[in-house]
Structure formats: C-alpha cells, structure tokens
Amino acid sequence: MDEMLGAVDVVDPYPLWQSLLEGGPLVSADGAFALLSSHEHCDAVLRSPQFSSDRRNSTRWQAVAAAMSDADRARLERQRSFLFLDPPDHTRLRRLVSKAFTPRTVERLVPLVEDLTAGLLDRAGDPLEVVSQLAYPLPVTVISRMLGVPEEDHVRFAGWSEVLAKSLDDTLSAADAAEIRLRRRAVDDFRAYFTHLCAQRRADPRDDLLTALVEAEDDGDRLSNDELLSTAMLLLIAGHETTVNLIANGTLALLRDERLRDDVAADPACAAGLVEEVLRLDPPVQMTMRIPLEDLDLPGGRVRAGATVVLLLAAAGRDPAQHPDPLRLDVTRTTPHLALSAGPHYCLGAPLARLEGRVALSALAQRLQQPRLGRLEYKENRVLRGPAVLEVMTA
Ligand code: HEM
Structure with missing residues (x-):
C-alpha cells in the first residue's frame, strides 16, 4: 500500500484517488497502515481524540528515531511545531497566535491584499507566469508582513521553505540520507535566521506577530525558545507553501471555463465560491x-496503536456521498469539505487563505482576456501538490 502511494503521479493523481475512493477503506493485514478516502471516515478521524498528530507516537517514526544518534533525536524533538503536537501543548501554542488569524482580524488585511495583487499584476508581463508573478509572492509577502519578516529576505528563505514543504511527503515514502541532510541544514539556517530576528524584536519591539511571540516567551513559562522558533517557522511556511497552490490551481480552473471567468470577474460571491470548489476538487494539501493511540477498529479492519493512518483529503473532496455530482464545479455549492482539515488542527490560516484566493482569482478573472495555457509544470511534491510553472498567454 505504501509503495502505491509513493508512486503517485504529481501531474494527475486523481484517477488513483478515484479508484481508492471507489475501493473503500484499506487496512494492511498487519494493522500497521490504513488509508481512508471517504469524507465521512476522514472527518471522523480528524475529530477523534483517539488519533494523534504527534509523530513520536508512530511505530514507523520510532523505528527511524531508534537508528539516530541521541543528539540528532534531541534536535528533531526541539523542532516540533504545534501542527505535530496533541493537547495540551497543541492548545497552548495555537492559542498564542490564533488571535492574528480570526476572520475579523484578517478582514482588516483586505486593502493590503488588494493593493499587493494589483501591483503584482501591473508589473507582470505577457505571457504571465502565474506562480512566480502572483501565486507565490502574494501570500509570502502577506505572511511576512504579519510576522515582521523583511520582504527582501524572501530570496534567503525560499530554498529552506521549499525543502521543508517537501518533507511532508514523508507521509508517503521515507526520505533518503541526502534529503535528510538538506532538511537539517534548512532547519538550522531557518532557526538561526529567526533567532537573529527575535533578538532584534526584543531590543526594538514592533506591532507584529514575532514581537508578540517574543513577549510571550519573556513572560515566563508560556513558550520556550524552541517553541518560539518552531511556531515562527510553521506560520511562515504554512502561510505560503499552500496558498500558492490554491491560486495556481484556481487559475487553471479559470482557464478551462470562459463563463466561470465572466462570473468570477463580475461577482465577489462567485470568487469566494470558486475558492471553495478549487479547495475541494484540486486541494493544495492532498x-x-x-496515528491511533490504541488498537482500534476502523471501517476497513483493525489498526494497531502507532499505525500510519493516511487521510486522503483530495479523494474525500470528490466523494459523491458528501458532494452530489462531485466532479461538477459549482460555485454555489455549500457542502463542507476537508481541504482545510477538521477538528483541533483545522487550518489556523483558513480565513487568510480564503481572502488571498478570492482577491487573486477575482483580479485574474478581470484581467485575463482570451487566455491560453502555456507551459505547465508541477512541483515534485505529492502532499503539497501544485504547479511550479504556469504560463498564461493573453490575446
Ligand atoms: C489554501 C491554503 C491552505 C490550505 C489548503 C491549508 C490546509 C491546511 C490543513 C489541511 C491543515 C491541517 C493538517 C492536519 O490536520 O493534519 C492546516 C493546518 C494549519 N495551517 Fe493551513 N492551509 C492553507 C493556508 C494557510 C495559511 C495562509 C496559514 C497562515 C499562517 C496556515 C496556517 C496553518 C497552521 C498554523 C496550521 C496548523 C494548525 C494546527 O495544527 O492546529 N494555513 N492547513
């Protein structure tokens, strides 16, 4: 089962996801691996306290960790962000930053997101390369401003962020030694970078998230230095390595359908509906x-404590039991999807992702006159899947 997922086609994984959805839940004979693809099953696991997000509970991870030196293991422990923690640590760390991402706070960013989008599109040429000229720079600039990361540093951390985004593919296949070395370097460089920025904020506080985190650390036992660095890295990476795919995948949907372009250009509600449909049909996090905390009976069979349970969000979005006529893109659909997860780890940045997607796709729909698709290449990422290059030619 593991091998089958390791060989996923990044350009079009959907035929495989469809066959897995039709085949129903899968559990390996030894109960060490399971794959769930229906909306109902994925939703239930995401909300269940019997399942952990903490890799230390995984038998597979424990085997990898046992082969490491004590120093390497300790180093990995230090780097854990709250995406990979359970309550109570997860709750404590998430709460420290959640205020910055509420729908109300994010709504105040509308003028910034609109101005940035207009400026990027004004500067873009013909053909427009959507990824490098809009889909990447927009979210990276917004999250950098929220955190207090200087914009000119994007070029410095783009490579580290790319390496760490790719590390999520470990869900599917173990990384090789060279990749692990790259990752270690990326984490060390990122930590040194944020350590330097945090020292600056301590000396010269500003109205940004990094200052808020530094103050929480100084306040006592709410946040350790390792947690501060891991949280800053998580927000910066999650804040753009996902939304870039939403905007690029949304552009592809616009290119396929002239009527959709007209509707989205004319009506902000259609742009918001398109964002939901792109999330459902072509999700940035596939x-x-x-990890089950005890032996459990799943719909496909019994899994053991410590097993790897893969939840195929991209298949759940096409589940006809949840989304009638699932392959039809319908901007008025209201059935909830799981592209932003569910339960305690529900995407913290969901309001921001939706805002950036809506503004970018609406601006694109207004500007693209008789667009034609040029070069299209996909990143080698299977979990955070999306185009690396997406060229659009206009009339
Ligand atoms: C279209 C864009 C995005 C998608 C599809 C997306 C998707 C997701 C998903 C599926 C998860 C949960 C994974 C799990 O349950 O294991 C998640 C968590 C998270 N996302 Fe997003 N995300 C997006 C944008 C953003 C943005 C803009 C931010 C801003 C900082 C962000 C920050 C986070 C954080 C901090 C978590 C961890 C939440 C937790 O563990 O409690 N995301 N995201």
Whole structure:
C-alpha cells in the first residue's frame, strides 16, 4: 500500500484517488497502515481524540528515531511545531497566535491584499507566469508582513521553505540520507535566521506577530525558545507553501471555463465560491495522517496503536456521498469539505487563505482576456501538490 502511494503521479493523481475512493477503506493485514478516502471516515478521524498528530507516537517514526544518534533525536524533538503536537501543548501554542488569524482580524488585511495583487499584476508581463508573478509572492509577502519578516529576505528563505514543504511527503515514502541532510541544514539556517530576528524584536519591539511571540516567551513559562522558533517557522511556511497552490490551481480552473471567468470577474460571491470548489476538487494539501493511540477498529479492519493512518483529503473532496455530482464545479455549492482539515488542527490560516484566493482569482478573472495555457509544470511534491510553472498567454 505504501509503495502505491509513493508512486503517485504529481501531474494527475486523481484517477488513483478515484479508484481508492471507489475501493473503500484499506487496512494492511498487519494493522500497521490504513488509508481512508471517504469524507465521512476522514472527518471522523480528524475529530477523534483517539488519533494523534504527534509523530513520536508512530511505530514507523520510532523505528527511524531508534537508528539516530541521541543528539540528532534531541534536535528533531526541539523542532516540533504545534501542527505535530496533541493537547495540551497543541492548545497552548495555537492559542498564542490564533488571535492574528480570526476572520475579523484578517478582514482588516483586505486593502493590503488588494493593493499587493494589483501591483503584482501591473508589473507582470505577457505571457504571465502565474506562480512566480502572483501565486507565490502574494501570500509570502502577506505572511511576512504579519510576522515582521523583511520582504527582501524572501530570496534567503525560499530554498529552506521549499525543502521543508517537501518533507511532508514523508507521509508517503521515507526520505533518503541526502534529503535528510538538506532538511537539517534548512532547519538550522531557518532557526538561526529567526533567532537573529527575535533578538532584534526584543531590543526594538514592533506591532507584529514575532514581537508578540517574543513577549510571550519573556513572560515566563508560556513558550520556550524552541517553541518560539518552531511556531515562527510553521506560520511562515504554512502561510505560503499552500496558498500558492490554491491560486495556481484556481487559475487553471479559470482557464478551462470562459463563463466561470465572466462570473468570477463580475461577482465577489462567485470568487469566494470558486475558492471553495478549487479547495475541494484540486486541494493544495492532498492528504494528511494520524496515528491511533490504541488498537482500534476502523471501517476497513483493525489498526494497531502507532499505525500510519493516511487521510486522503483530495479523494474525500470528490466523494459523491458528501458532494452530489462531485466532479461538477459549482460555485454555489455549500457542502463542507476537508481541504482545510477538521477538528483541533483545522487550518489556523483558513480565513487568510480564503481572502488571498478570492482577491487573486477575482483580479485574474478581470484581467485575463482570451487566455491560453502555456507551459505547465508541477512541483515534485505529492502532499503539497501544485504547479511550479504556469504560463498564461493573453490575446
Ligand atoms: C489554501 C491554503 C491552505 C490550505 C489548503 C491549508 C490546509 C491546511 C490543513 C489541511 C491543515 C491541517 C493538517 C492536519 O490536520 O493534519 C492546516 C493546518 C494549519 N495551517 Fe493551513 N492551509 C492553507 C493556508 C494557510 C495559511 C495562509 C496559514 C497562515 C499562517 C496556515 C496556517 C496553518 C497552521 C498554523 C496550521 C496548523 C494548525 C494546527 O495544527 O492546529 N494555513 N492547513
């Protein structure tokens, strides 16, 4: 089962997801691996306290960790962000930053997101390369401003962020030694970078998230230095390595359908509906995983404590039991999807992702006159899947 997922086609994984959805839940004979693809099953696991997000509970992870030196293991422990923690640590760390991402706070960013989008599109040429000229710079600039990361540093951390975004593919296949070395370097460089920025904020506080985190650390036992660095890295990476795919995948949907372009250009509600449909049909995060804390009966069979349970969010979005006529893109659909997860780890940045998607796709729909697709290449990422290059030619 593991091998089958390791060989996923990044350009079009959907025929495989469809066959897995039709085949129903899968559990390996030894109960060490399971794959769930229906909306109902994925939703239930995401909300269940019997499943952990903490890789330390995974038998597979424990085997990898046992082969490491004590120093390497300790180093990995230090780097854990709250995406990979359970309550109570997860709750404590998430709460420290959640205020910055509420729908109300995010709504105040509308003028910034609109101005940035207009400026990027004004500067873009013909052909427009959507990824490098809009889909990447927009979210990276917004999250950098929220955190207090200087914009000119994007070029410095783009490579580290790319390496760490790719590390989520470990859900599917173990990384090789060279990749692990790259990752270690990326984490060390990122930590050194944020350590330096945090020292600056301590000396010269500003109205940004990094200052808020530094103050929480100084306040006592609410946040350790390792947690501060991991949280800053998580927000910066999650804040753009996902939304870039939403905007690029949304552009592809606009290119396929002239009527959709007209509707989205004319009506902000259609742009918001398109964002939901792109999330459902072509999700930037294709899957996630959970680890059962005890032996449990799943719909496909019994899993053992510590098993790897893969939740195929991209298949759940096409589940006809949840979304009638699932392959039809319908901007008025209201059935909830799981592209932003569910339960305690529900995407913290969901309001921001939706805002950036809506503004970018609406601006694109207004500007693209008789667009034609040029070069299209996909990143080698299976979990955070999306185009690396997406060229659009206009009339
Ligand atoms: C379209 C864009 C995005 C998608 C599809 C997306 C998707 C997701 C998903 C599926 C999860 C949960 C994974 C799990 O349950 O295992 C998640 C968590 C998270 N996302 Fe997003 N995300 C997006 C944008 C953002 C943005 C803009 C931010 C801003 C900082 C962000 C920050 C986070 C954080 C901090 C978590 C961890 C939440 C937790 O563990 O409690 N995301 N996201």
